[in-house]
Amino acid sequence: MAMPATIDKLSIRKHGTNEKLDRRIKLTTDDKEAIRTQYFNAHEGERPTMTSLAAKYNVDRRLIQFILFPEREDLQKKQASLRQKDGRYYNKEKGRKNMQEYRDYKRKLVKDGKLKSS
Numbered sequence: 001m002a003m004p005a006t007i008d009k010l011s012i013r014k015h016g017t018n019e020k021l022d023r024r025i026k027l028t029t030d031d032k033e034a035i036r037t038q039y040f041n042a043h044e045g046e047r048p049t050m051t052s053l054a055a056k057y058n059v060d061r062r063l064i065q066f067i068l069f070p071e072r073e074d075l076q077k078k079q080a081s082l083r084q085k086d087g088r089y090y091n092k093e094k095g096r097k098n099m100q101e102y103r104d105y106k107r108k109l110v111k112d113g114k115l116k117s118s
Contacts, residue, residue, distance in 0.1 A: 007103045010110065010117060021114060023105065026059050032067050039068055 109115035
């Protein structure tokens with residue numbers, strides 16, 4: 001078994017690093033709270049649609065739905081884990097390529113001084 005790359009031990013979220021640097025995060029904590037506020041503080045007839053919120057924040061409607069109704073996300077994760085057992089979601093080459101791009105991005109952050117190496 002191969003040893004993990006040194007860069008894998010560095011965490012983008014540690015060291016008080018800005019959430020915006022982590023490309024895996026689509027919405028910050030503040031964005032999520034704003035979405036909940038906009039949706040639940042409006043009267044039922046005046047609520048923004050999930051589609052309009054998704055367009056405003058440039059994300060998928062399903063992500064907005066998961067933010068507003070976390071129980072739907074829990075159910076989806078359970079169903080996905082059952083489907084994953086038959087190997088449905090795993091693409092070895094795509095996973096390898098994504099990991100390499102993520103490691104390169106972290107190396108760039110270290111080089112630019114935005115991420116502290118331990």
